[in-house]
Amino acid sequence: MSGHGMLTVASPWPVGVTIDRLETALTGAGLLVFARIDHAGNAARAGMELRPTELLIFGHPKGGTPLMQDRQTSGIDLPVKALAWQDEAGQTWLTYNEARWLADRHGLGAGSEQALAAIESGLAGLVQQAVTP
Template structure:
């Protein structure tokens, strides 16, 4: 369904509710939500159709800065992003980048391991909260 380096989980909620729940989990955990982009709303304003699709961009300097100090190119994929989207059958999904893919893509070294583990476990926990029934 999705490509390499992505983690996708099903959500029992609508796209909007999934994004709302994720945003609440993120802010509750002390993370910063830098942007929330309603791709479907933007498409509609351009006179185009798109199934519900919302992108959240979030993070915290304590998590991302060590990765960027290791390899500044990791800033291309930071802050972290999560996409809530609806497929052609009406099912809702939540997709985010796999932290290990980020490490491989940017050649992050052993010094980034602790930060990567924190991103990986934190993101997993927050995604679970967002899609929990």
């Protein structure tokens, strides 16, 4: 499933396990995890209900810095993020931004192509590791 610059893949595990698996894949590949946000937990603390939803913010300066050197505005979309969420039927999904969407959104030039390609292929592989039994 994709659209609006996002890619979404099904996960056979609950949201928390999906994020755990993604975090393991990311750190195993040498990426840094900057934050993990439990949106459902935060909603519960505010007295509101939300199906399981967790955001992982991660990356590496070697990947993101070239994009910001090209167009500093790309820093608003970096580090990279992935959202695991449960739909109304109980299915878990993992959604992340397409690297090409970043290029289009920020008008990144040819100098960013190598970094974008590395982010795109690397992220796709790590997401597959996280959701493949």
